[in-house]
Amino acid sequence: MDPYRSGSSSSCAGKAPDQIDGLLAAAGYRVRSSELRNVAQRLERLETVMVNAPSEISHLADEVVLHNPSDLASWVDSLLSELNQPVPVPDLSDLTYAQPLDPTVNTGAWMEHHAAEQHREIPQVLTAVEEDSCIQLVHVLMTCAGSVQRGEFSLARALIDEMQGLLTRVNNRCGIGKVAGYFIDALSRRLFSPQGSGLIGSAYENEILYHHFYEASPYLKFAHFTANQAILEAFDGHDCVHVIDFNLMQGLQWPALIQALALRPGGPPLLRLTGIGPPSSDGRDSLREIGLRLAELAHSVNVQFAFRGVAASRLEDVKPWMLQVGPKEAVAINFIMQLHRLLVSDPTRGSPIEAVLGWIRNLNPKVMTVVEQEANHNQPEFLDRFTEALHYYSTTFDSLETCSTQPDKALAEIYIQREICNIVCCEGLARVERHEPLAKWQSRLRGAGFKPLHLGSNAFKQASMLLTLFSAEGYCVEEDGGCLTLGWHSRPLIAASAWQAIPEPNPPLGLVDPYNNVV
């Protein structure tokens, strides 16, 4: 975890370098934000020298200040040269410092010295004490995760107590404090709750959280709109189309597709939608309700529409005969943040992902859209997963800070908290959030007999335009070999890709004949 990123996100995120320069100048410093990284490195050296050899520098206390401290870079250089230390060459290959540094980092001593000039409002300024606590917190988190991996549970519990103490000294309403709070909570669930069951909610609760996550951030909208664009292009020229959605939720993706099909030149096709979702408790048939709503919308825009709901608690329980794909239909398969659930591997049941991809391939879909979190949360070692998740969700929470509507933001955070808990607390079959990066998905899908479809420039333009509508300027859309990724400050967080089955010679068609036999 890069300690210099902790808490700087709110103040520096989205500020152009010249704005940071302006802030620095207003505080009385003559230094450019581009130089700050080098300044920080030299300050570290200076601190090391001063701490390790106090006897050599006592002469500095007797002398008049020779240099203007407002010119940070040359002041530090001159101090270092006085102490006969070589000035370090800036290390340009150091990728850890990817972000512009918070100008308040490591200025603890100077902040007292320049207190007068610092009265100006720099948002989210961390005091030196807080900064230290943040760095300590991250280190203790890592140590605790390491001890959990090694099975040293009493040490881990002690570390959790220590972290709770540290949390009180940190602003836990934003930045690293908030993220650390969630991870500490997840670790303590793992340690103290029986069998670390994570956070499990009802399907209804999940739907509500999902909806608020949809509102609070552009990730799901990006996923839906990009997938719809790929589906629309694949359906061009077909009059009977069938979309199979592996996680219907409230069906927020489909109104836009229905509307786009209604307006396509040549008129709308006959649209069938098969929505898969968990079985709903307490008597509600949520799948049917969503289907009725979508049907009403389709009817009002004159699109012939038919809906079918398939309730399945596990994706691998879905079988092709349940979908009733007709022989002349163009099929589109849609996986929004779902495909990773099939990576749960159970020695008794074989590999669900291969089985499902196999029968999907036999359906010969025109397009299969896959949108996944761009993270490596499926590594075998717990500590690796933990570290990766800490980075990933820190970035996600940073991006969520820009949302200002409540309760969207709070509920979106709970939605993410559930993912975190699943990754940290659960193991084996219970751990379903097995995110893998795009490169891994690409090789896996290629191996399963799919070839990639390029998401065209229309999808990219639409995604870019969607992002300009969101008030925060930190989001970025990138194109990566035909796939689109959406990220926060150059860290991709979600990746969308489209695939087509490579037809086998003489494939079994996987279709259902009138006697319900698979042909």
Place this chain on the structure above:
Amino acid sequence: MVQLLDLGNVELTLVSDKEKRLKFCINDHMDILIEILQRLDGRSLGAAACVCRQWRHIARSDWLWEHLCFRHISPRTMAGVRPVVAAMGGYRRLYMLCLRPVLSRLGRTRGLGGGDPEVVRRVWTQHLVELSLSLFCVDYYERLGNGGGSGGWVGDASASSLMFLCKPVNV
């Protein structure tokens, strides 16, 4: 036209028969009024709807707002859009909910500073309209859920999907 001439201490009201015949009231000439209204921008059109009942009736006609929405799109491939938009709430709602905030947001991010509306309108593209229609459709779908039956969302008002458009831009 009735003129009041102040000639020193004398006020003369000149209303002649001829001038009575030339007395012009815009409300008698709906076609001219419509011609004028269809050249206005959204804000002015909204203000015009507040003038009197007759103006309100005309200024709220969806045809005027359709004209406003697609005035600068060329070619006019939006022929089939009308029934779709009408079914989802009409052009006035489309403009208010989607197009206006989208345009102002895009205008600001491109550094136009929300200044010249003409320049802002000229950057409309097909993609923008399509995106607005998609967002409008999601909004309509959510309203179906709210107005409908038991499947409503907890505590949501209408048009929650488009709330992000109403937030102030944090530049």
